[in-house]
Amino acid sequence: MSSKSQQLSQPKLLIGEGSEEVLFFKALLNYLKITDVQVENYGGKQGLGNYLQQLYLRPGYREIVSLGITRDADDSAKSAFDSVCSYLKNAGLSVPIKPNEITGNNPQISVLILPDYQDNGMLEDVCLEAVKTDPAMQCVDDYFQCVNTVAKRQPKTKDMAKARIRAWLSSQIEPDKRLGEAAQAGYLPWNSPAFDSIKQFLQSL
Structure with a gap:
């Protein structure tokens, strides 16, 4: 079934680049005992624009109160964030001024750039x-x-x-x-401080 027609069954939506991110975030959400977040992937960096453009057509969209978008910084955290913001603007959604800032409502929007909002990487x-x-x-x-x-x-x-x-x-x-x-x-040590910023992002959705 295409994600375009899949029911949005939770009040919060977290999206990542691919299937590995979906599994990772589901595991961490489970560790944090957060149960009201639906996790999906947007089909790679180039797929984010189309995903956001189609999101409002999904059953259950009107009940979404929070949308969290994650992306690797790769060569530039700023470029990655700017790219996400461009897709948000084109989709008519609220655009945050900086990563990890909550903006808008119904849904509120927040963006996580990995590894730490400012450094290159993933x-x-x-x-x-x-x-x-x-x-x-x-x-x-x-x-x-x-x-x-x-x-x-x-x-x-x-x-x-x-x-x-x-x-x-x-x-x-x-x-x-x-x-x-x-x-x-369960191979990853979720109690490591390395995951603190991701945990805070998930808990703020």
């Missing part, structure tokens, strides 16, 4: 910060150092966080889980 950077004290991370560091030394190659800088979190995930008892699945399985 969700994987937050997760790496959360697991940095795991002894396996030394092995991850050694692995990439070895590959760089022996094979004379390494992931591009923009892809390093994804590569490192995948290496860490491969150290788990079930090594084939992707990040969202790992979140669902």
Whole structure:
């Protein structure tokens, strides 16, 4: 069933870039015991505009009181935020002045730019910060150092966080889980301060 026709069954809506984000946020919401948030993905960065344009056609839209939008900063937190704001404006929705600011009503709008509203990066950077004290991370560091030394190659800088979190995930008892699945399985330490800003965002929806 297309998301365009799916019922909006909760008063709050949280949207992320893809399916991994959906699994991640559902797991964290469950940890926080927040039950009134529906989580969906908007089909990648380029899909956000169409998602927002079609949102008002969805059954249950008039009952939505809060919309939270999440996006990776990638190369620029400012550019990522500006892009989200442009899509919001084009869809006739309220536009916040800065990330993590609540604006408008019915629905109120807030935007989370990962990893921390200001630095370049992505969700994987937050997760790496959360697991940095795991002894396996030394092995991850050694692995990439070895590959760089022996094979004379390494992931591009923009892809390093994804590569490192995948290496860490491969150290788990079930090594084939992707990040969202790992979140669902309880591999991530939700009590880590690294997740505090995300928790605050979710609790403010």
